[in-house]
Amino acid sequence: MKNPVCDLLGIKYPIIQAGMVWASGWRLASAVSNSGGLGLLGAGSMYPGVLREHIQKCRKATSNPFGVNVPLLYKDIDQLMEVILVENVPIVFTAAGNPKIWTEHLKKNGCQVVHVVSSVKFALKAQDCGVDAIVAEGFEAGGHNGREETTTMTLIPLIKKSIKIPLIAAGGIGSGPAMLAAMALGADAVQVGSRFVASPEASSHDNFKKEILKAQQGATLLTLKELTPVRMMKNPFFQKIQTLYENGASINELKEALGRGRAKKGMFEGDLIEGELEIGQVSAQIEQIIPAKSIIKEFIETYNRALKNLSEIN
Amino acid sequence: MKNPVCDLLGIKYPIIQAGMVWASGWRLASAVSNSGGLGLLGAGSMYPGVLREHIQKCRKATSNPFGVNVPLLYKDIDQLMEVILVENVPIVFTAAGNPKIWTEHLKKNGCQVVHVVSSVKFALKAQDCGVDAIVAEGFEAGGHNGREETTTMTLIPLIKKSIKIPLIAAGGIGSGPAMLAAMALGADAVQVGSRFVASPEASSHDNFKKEILKAQQGATLLTLKELTPVRMMKNPFFQKIQTLYENGASINELKEALGRGRAKKGMFEGDLIEGELEIGQVSAQIEQIIPAKSIIKEFIETYNRALKNLSEIN
Numbered sequence: 112m113k114n115p116v117c118d119l120l121g122i123k124y125p126i127i128q129a130g131m132v133w134a135s136g137w138r139l140a141s142a143v144s145n146s147g148g149l150g151l152l153g154a155g156s157m158y159p160g161v162l163r164e165h166i167q168k169c170r171k172a173t174s175n176p177f178g179v180n181v182p183l184l185y186k187d188i189d190q191l192m193e194v195i196l197v198e199n200v201p202i203v204f205t206a207a208g209n210p211k212i213w214t215e216h217l218k219k220n221g222c223q224v225v226h227v228v229s230s231v232k233f234a235l236k237a238q239d240c241g242v243d244a245i246v247a248e249g250f251e252a253g254g255h256n257g258r259e260e261t262t263t264m265t266l267i268p269l270i271k272k273s274i275k276i277p278l279i280a281a282g283g284i285g286s287g288p289a290m291l292a293a294m295a296l297g298a299d300a301v302q303v304g305s306r307f308v309a310s311p312e313a314s315s316h317d318n319f320k321k322e323i324l325k326a327q328q329g330a331t332l333l334t335l336k337e338l339t340p341v342r343m344m345k346n347p348f349f350q351k352i353q354t355l356y357e358n359g360a361s362i363n364e365l366k367e368a369l370g371r372g373r374a375k376k377g378m379f380e381g382d383l384i385e386g387e388l389e390i391g392q393v394s395a396q397i398e399q400i401i402p403a404k405s406i407i408k409e410f411i412e413t414y415n416r417a418l419k420n421l422s423e424i425n
Numbered sequence: 426m427k428n429p430v431c432d433l434l435g436i437k438y439p440i441i442q443a444g445m446v447w448a449s450g451w452r453l454a455s456a457v458s459n460s461g462g463l464g465l466l467g468a469g470s471m472y473p474g475v476l477r478e479h480i481q482k483c484r485k486a487t488s489n490p491f492g493v494n495v496p497l498l499y500k501d502i503d504q505l506m507e508v509i510l511v512e513n514v515p516i517v518f519t520a521a522g523n524p525k526i527w528t529e530h531l532k533k534n535g536c537q538v539v540h541v542v543s544s545v546k547f548a549l550k551a552q553d554c555g556v557d558a559i560v561a562e563g564f565e566a567g568g569h570n571g572r573e574e575t576t577t578m579t580l581i582p583l584i585k586k587s588i589k590i591p592l593i594a595a596g597g598i599g600s601g602p603a604m605l606a607a608m609a610l611g612a613d614a615v616q617v618g619s620r621f622v623a624s625p626e627a628s629s630h631d632n633f634k635k636e637i638l639k640a641q642q643g644a645t646l647l648t649l650k651e652l653t654p655v656r657m658m659k660n661p662f663f664q665k666i667q668t669l670y671e672n673g674a675s676i677n678e679l680k681e682a683l684g685r686g687r688a689k690k691g692m693f694e695g696d697l698i699e700g701e702l703e704i705g706q707v708s709a710q711i712e713q714i715i716p717a718k719s720i721i722k723e724f725i726e727t728y729n730r731a732l733k734n735l736s737e738i739n
Binding site for chain 2 (some may be wrong): 119177203230231232249250251259260261262263264265266268269282284285286288289291292293295296297327328329332333357359362391392393395396418422
């Protein structure tokens with residue numbers, strides 16, 4: 112495939128592995144980059160020193176491009192960005208914050224910058240800030256999510272029409288046919304999160320990975336909309352939040368119940384009862400833990416088969 | 426296109442116009458059927474006698490197949506079904522209720538029966554009841570909606586994998602590329618609602634149609650989840666409901682605020698302040714009121730163009 116996102120990022124297949132907290136370390140990112148996709152380190156769950164270590168290990172493990180995902184609301188963002196620049200990371204995906212502050216700085220230092228949004232408004236703002244491409248993430252995606260609840264199916268055509276730079280679709284994309292659907296809607300590439308959590312290379316806890324295999328339709332829901340909307344599994348921790356809602360809890364009570372370190376507890380430490388388990392709706396489609404390389408191979412094969420089927424029925 | 430839904434329903438294009446309350450009368454349904462799609466009358470907002478009139482007028486206006494959409498929770502369902510059978514309507518789409526009660530009866534009388542669901546569980550139940558096809562409707566769809574909030578992108582592959590009968594995708598499909606996306610995901614056909622509301626043939630009030638043209642991303646939200654979840658525009662009536670939520674309203678207070686006839690008031694009488702305006706997320710993509718025939722033509726043209734683009738980049 113010849114395509115603007117592949118050209119921009121120097122990758123073979125237009126498949127980007129999302130830089131997810133507690134999942135996307137150097138093992139996953141390098142495995143994806145070695146398989147022709149773009150691997151991303153998830154800096155959101157790393158101290159600056161830990162990120163440096165992951166960057167160095169990732170570089171040793173692959174000679175292909177890889178990147179870092181940075182939530183711009185990260186507390187010690189200056190230190191994180193310094194690590195990224197000192198270590199010469201070629202690609203930075205920014206999210207959860209204003210791209211105005213960092214885009215120019217990163218680009219001056221030779222980085223490709225891609226910003227993640229969930230609305231047309233913020234896609235246009237990011238384009239104005241000079242980012243090289245946009246990730247548009249739909250309501251079905253796991254983890255933090257937009258307030259407008261726009262799904263991938265409706266978001267992608269809207270953003271495609273509004274921007275001039277390359278567009279990467281995210282949310283609900285767990286197979287080649289879904290990748291084809293995203294590209295039919297106007298995306299140039301896809302960002303895949305949940306599917307890569309269920310790989311041996313993801314640093315997520317095995318308990319969490321096994322829970323993903325059990326997930327059926329309706330296993331996740333977007334909640335905590337008064338704080339930051341987040342899609343998570345309906346585990347006992349989620350039920351606790353639901354009970355608070357039913358009892359008319361205040362924002363402060365919700366904050367207190369959430370506390371700190373819930374995501375780590377669930378996804379990294381494997382506490383399925385008390386932890387927060389962030390995953391997308393697509394978890395209901397995931398039936399096997401397979402290596403990143405096999406995931407990409409399966410994407411490409413099923414993409415091609417689906418395209419062939421479509422062409423034949425026409 | 427040769428396709429199982431076209432074969433089943435005797436139509437040229439795999440495009441079904443949703444049988445929407447206060448929008449889908451004989452003018453819209455016959456225009457769609459005359460253009461090669463399947464037109465559906467929306468019985469949910471019709472008394473049995475009114476439905477009879479619409480069936481008779483529709484039959485005069487088209488020699489092609491058309492159908493009726495019946496919400497199974499309709500109060501005088503027996504009378505409604507009698508009208509449908511006496512008038513020999515060839516196709517019945519059932520929704521909002523248990524298909525067990527009516528499917529066999531309708532099929533014995535020679536009807537094709539299609540049931541609308543929003544989950545794998547109910548798709549399987551409907552298949553067991555003997556329906557001929559399934560409509561799977563995603564979270565982005567307008568009007569009443571499922572509790573699991575599964576989007577079209579993730580719902581279609583799940584249901585496709587679970588059932589053996591033909592599958593029609595609904596929710597977020599307002600253009601040819603979205604139709605192509607749905608078919609890439611495994612659908613055999615699409616059901617299109619919102620796009621057809623913005624047509625001169627829809628019986629919806631002009632005020633409502635014009636409001637759809639103004640809709641931007643985020644213009645709708647799923648609400649009243651404690652009663653029946655419904656996606657509507659964020660107009661003053663919606664805001665009133667939101668305020669009740671913020672004040673911790675009980676289910677009874679919500680019911681009282683909703684009252685009766687809200688949908689009619691908004692969509693048929695054009696009261697944009699006090700009425701309920703049910704429409705899908707795809708409303709943000711709709712920019713023109715055009716005839717049903719032009720909508721179908723545009724779908725087919727943009728579907729073919731999108732497929733050609735996909736084939737070329739591969």
